[in-house]
Amino acid sequence: MAERKVVDRGGAWCVVGSGPHGLSALKALLQHGIEADGFERAADLGGNWNFGAPTSRVYESTHLISSKPFTQFPDFPMPDSYPDYPSHRQVKEYFDRYADHFGLRDRITFGAEVVGAEPVDDGAAWLVTVRTGRRSTTYRYAGLVVANGHNWNPKIPAYDGLADFAGTVLHSADYKGPDVLRGRRVLVVGAGNTGCDVAVESAQNAARTWHSTRRGYYYNPKFLMGKPSDQMADSLLALRVPLALRRALFSTSLKITVGDFAKYGLKRPDHRFFETHPIVNQQLVYYVGQGDIAPVDDVARFDADGAVFADGSRADVDVVVFCTGYLVTFPFLEQEWLNWQGDHPRLFLQMFTPAFDNLVVSGLIQPDSGQWTLAHWQGVLLARVAESLRSDPVRARGFLSRAPQEAGRRFSAGTHYKDSTRHYYEVAHQDYLAALQDAIHELEQVR
Amino acid sequence: MRGTKALRPWDWAFPPKPVTHREVLSAVPSEPTGRPPLLMVHGLAHAAWCFGENWVPAAAEAGFPSYAVSLRGHGGSAGARHLRRTLSRDYVHDVLQTITELPEPPVLVGHSHGALIAQLVADRYPLRGLVLLAPAPLHSAVGDLLAIAKDRPADALGAVVGRTLSMEPEILFEGLDPQTARRYADRTGPESPLVQWELLLRRTRGPVRCPVLVVGTPQDRLVRAVDVERTAADFGVEPIWFPGMGHDLMLDRGWEDVLATVLDFAGHLPAWGTGVPR
Numbered sequence: 001m002a003e004r005k006v007v008d009r010g011g012a013w014c015v016v017g018s019g020p021h022g023l024s025a026l027k028a029l030l031q032h033g034i035e036a037d038g039f040e041r042a043a044d045l046g047g048n049w050n051f052g053a054p055t056s057r058v059y060e061s062t063h064l065i066s067s068k069p070f071t072q073f074p075d076f077p078m079p080d081s082y083p084d085y086p087s088h089r090q091v092k093e094y095f096d097r098y099a100d101h102f103g104l105r106d107r108i109t110f111g112a113e114v115v116g117a118e119p120v121d122d123g124a125a126w127l128v129t130v131r132t133g134r135r136s137t138t139y140r141y142a143g144l145v146v147a148n149g150h151n152w153n154p155k156i157p158a159y160d161g162l163a164d165f166a167g168t169v170l171h172s173a174d175y176k177g178p179d180v181l182r183g184r185r186v187l188v189v190g191a192g193n194t195g196c197d198v199a200v201e202s203a204q205n206a207a208r209t210w211h212s213t214r215r216g217y218y219y220n221p222k223f224l225m226g227k228p229s230d231q232m233a234d235s236l237l238a239l240r241v242p243l244a245l246r247r248a249l250f251s252t253s254l255k256i257t258v259g260d261f262a263k264y265g266l267k268r269p270d271h272r273f274f275e276t277h278p279i280v281n282q283q284l285v286y287y288v289g290q291g292d293i294a295p296v297d298d299v300a301r302f303d304a305d306g307a308v309f310a311d312g313s314r315a316d317v318d319v320v321v322f323c324t325g326y327l328v329t330f331p332f333l334e335q336e337w338l339n340w341q342g343d344h345p346r347l348f349l350q351m352f353t354p355a356f357d358n359l360v361v362s363g364l365i366q367p368d369s370g371q372w373t374l375a376h377w378q379g380v381l382l383a384r385v386a387e388s389l390r391s392d393p394v395r396a397r398g399f400l401s402r403a404p405q406e407a408g409r410r411f412s413a414g415t416h417y418k419d420s421t422r423h424y425y426e427v428a429h430q431d432y433l434a435a436l437q438d439a440i441h442e443l444e445q446v447r
Numbered sequence: 448m449r450g451t452k453a454l455r456p457w458d459w460a461f462p463p464k465p466v467t468h469r470e471v472l473s474a475v476p477s478e479p480t481g482r483p484p485l486l487m488v489h490g491l492a493h494a495a496w497c498f499g500e501n502w503v504p505a506a507a508e509a510g511f512p513s514y515a516v517s518l519r520g521h522g523g524s525a526g527a528r529h530l531r532r533t534l535s536r537d538y539v540h541d542v543l544q545t546i547t548e549l550p551e552p553p554v555l556v557g558h559s560h561g562a563l564i565a566q567l568v569a570d571r572y573p574l575r576g577l578v579l580l581a582p583a584p585l586h587s588a589v590g591d592l593l594a595i596a597k598d599r600p601a602d603a604l605g606a607v608v609g610r611t612l613s614m615e616p617e618i619l620f621e622g623l624d625p626q627t628a629r630r631y632a633d634r635t636g637p638e639s640p641l642v643q644w645e646l647l648l649r650r651t652r653g654p655v656r657c658p659v660l661v662v663g664t665p666q667d668r669l670v671r672a673v674d675v676e677r678t679a680a681d682f683g684v685e686p687i688w689f690p691g692m693g694h695d696l697m698l699d700r701g702w703e704d705v706l707a708t709v710l711d712f713a714g715h716l717p718a719w720g721t722g723v724p725r
Contacts, residue, residue: 030720031573031656069462074455075572076547077540080465101551103720231460238456377453433453441450444654 006127007139012036013358013386014128014141016114016332018104019047021363021375022147023095024073027102028379029145032387037139038108039130045099045108047149049091057151057326060177061201062088064370065193065280067228070429071370073098074377084228117144117332123356129332143358143386146330150364150425153329156322160301165320167306172198172323178205184318186210187307189299191217192422195323196281202321203292210315211288212296212307215418216267218254221282229280230369237430243414247273264288266295274415277426278368325422328364339407344424346408349435351378354403357389357396369429377436384443399442411435448681451653452570463540470523471545472499473514474507483554483575483713487515487697488542490559490583491643492614492635494522497558500631502697502706509710514553516545518564521636533639538564539571546572554713558697559583559670560646562678570652576716577659578709580696581667584674585681588646591671598668609640618668621693622700631698660712661686662696662705669694 012035015026022038023045029036042053050056064071067084076098082090099105109132116129116138126144130137154171162169170180172194178201186206188199191213202209224232236246250273262268264285269276287293297309306316328344337355338345347353350364360382367374388396410417413428472495476482485506487498498515506513518538519526526533542564546553554576557565562582569577584591595612596603602613614635616628623631659682663675679686687708692699697706 033720069459074453075543077543079547080467080544097547101547101549103551231462234456235460238460373459380451380453430454430456437451437453440453444450 013143017147018045024379028383032383066370190323203287216269348403468525470517480510484512486553488561
């Protein structure tokens with residue numbers, strides 16, 4: 001076999017993915033004087049928000065469910081002209097402007113899929129193999145940032161009889177708009193934010209809609225007393241209101257505005273507020289109340305005509321939309337490099353692996369808030385680590401040496417999340433950001 | 448100085464109100480020159496015009512894309528009706544919003560209270576460079592207020608009870624002919640009393656990684672030289688002095704020399720993204 005040609009990029013770092021986490025990592029590295037190259041599988045940046053690209057999982061009607069202040073990059077606020085909850089088109093435009101402002105676009109190779117990565121020189125560098133069209137190129141980098149997203153590889157639970165079902169089966173990953181639902185009998189499985197959005201669109205377009213959920217949830221309104229509800233939640237945090245009181249205030253406000261979910265025919269939540277990832281959907285309960293959505297139990301099995309539910313009832317349907325989430329996948333990395341234990345990786349600050357100093361994951365978080373303020377600070381922290389590895393390796397290694405014992409530490413701000421694969425990456429934003437800030441201070445080099 | 452600040456719960460909970468219209472004066476060289484953009488921020492009771500008068504066109508002539516913003520409630524920007532409820536954080540928001548509309552990270556030029564705002568912006572945004580002209584201090588302007596009280600007790604008392612700090616020609620200028628000085632002074636407008644009171648507070652910032660230039664004049668009747676020196680020392684630089692000029696360094700006679708110093712600084716900055724920490 002001929003020896004593979006390697007392009008040596010010296011002290012540069014490699015960033016995989018150009019979604020919000022890839023962009024913020026690239027920008028932070030450059031800002032800290034670290035050369036960096038980005039690679040993006042799609043033809044344009046934005047990752048999940050690049051609507052219409054194979055990498056994108058948003059649908060036509062997607063709007064943010066967290067409001068601007070904590071969702072935006074703190075050093076590049078969304079325009080004043082944007083509404084509280086911008087649409088996916090505005091989000092894409094925002095990322096485009098961010099990338100252009102900081103000169104990131106020229107640093108990214110588009111249509112380039114990272115197909116392999118391997119540590120060399122005892123972990124001092126990474127060989128990254130990139131495929132563009134039919135050509136493969138291998139580069140050598142001083143470090144590797146993995147920001148390939150965690151919401152792209154669809155997860156469909158195994159059900160008896162699903163193979164016999166004669167209708168259409170769809171994962172929300174491939175759901176782009178309500179055309180596939182129009183005039184048909186639809187079963188929506190799953191009550192994540194996507195499941196609730198799809199159930200609502202189905203209620204507006206389908207002949208009939210059933211919505212199957214494993215448990216009852218708190219369906220939060222987008223606005224409370226005229227203010228985006230996440231800003232309401234952050235007001236209580238700013239005032240340092242303790243968890244028990246915040247919990248009481250939120251369940252009371254839901255009781256006053258919506259009331260007992262069971263009265264609508266929904267399951268009553270089997271957990272306390274903050275113990276599951278928040279669902280923000282004002283319309284679901286409304287359509288349930290109007291009879292346009294029939295809430296049903298967990299699916300027990302499928303047959304040719306439809307689904308049978310755990311309580312023995314059944315529904316004959318034409319279309320099933322599985323809004324059952326995604327599998328976290330790093331196709332080009334060995335599991336042990338990311339300290340996988342069981343079915344998910346255990347990382348220090350949900351970013352750093354005990355196995356390598358120069359392999360960082362950005363974006364493996366699911367906050368109870370907006371996301372990109374955290375993307376920004378993850379970027380700053382990883383850039384500080386890269387900077388310290390170069391200029392002050394003793395300090396960098398001192399920081400990273402805590403990875404083995406701290407890998408897997410959760411940032412739940414005192415809450416016990418419901419045991420579910422859905423909450424592997426859940427973080428309470430204020431708790432997690434405080435930990436990032438401490439780490440950033442530890443690596444501060446400027447006075 | 449404190450460490451980098453990520454936790455800003457008040458900003459998440461009570462974000463500054465959006466502004467419907469922001470006045471930005473600009474002059475951009477007809478051909479790309481490779482020079483960084485300059486964004487200029489005015490001080491109390493002024494507006495974008497104070498830079499638009501001389502600096503914006505002259506800097507563009509020298510090859511720098513130049514912009515000057517009117518903060519909310521000032522000049523041609525909206526928000527006059529809410530001026531009495533406006534805080535410094537609203538001005539920080541206005542400057543950040545303006546920055547995101549620029550094609551690349553700018554050199555931020557702040558004058559007086561605008562220089563205080565510029566320091567707070569530098570705490571959040573990775574500027575290409577920071578220029579502070581006769582900067583109001585982060586460390587509380589109590590000393591400046593007392594100095595004003597000694598010279599002009601009525602002005603100081605007025606500010607304390609919420610009147611706009613007096614912007615008479617003799618306070619702002621040393622070398623202008625009286626008609627021009629009068630004309631400029633007459634263009635100043637009202638200021639938010641809350642913002643003036645906030646000047647008395649001690650503010651903090653995190654580490655600033657970009658190069659910093661501090662400029663002052665010993666004849667300044669609003670910001671004392673000791674405060675300019677202290678601001679410069681906080682950044683580890685020496686101030687550059689322009690004796691014989693008044694507080695409004697961008698309008699008073701000799702503004703060309705001050706601008707030349709600023710452009711020399713802005714023209715020799717490392718490219719964004721390759722700067723090493725100081």
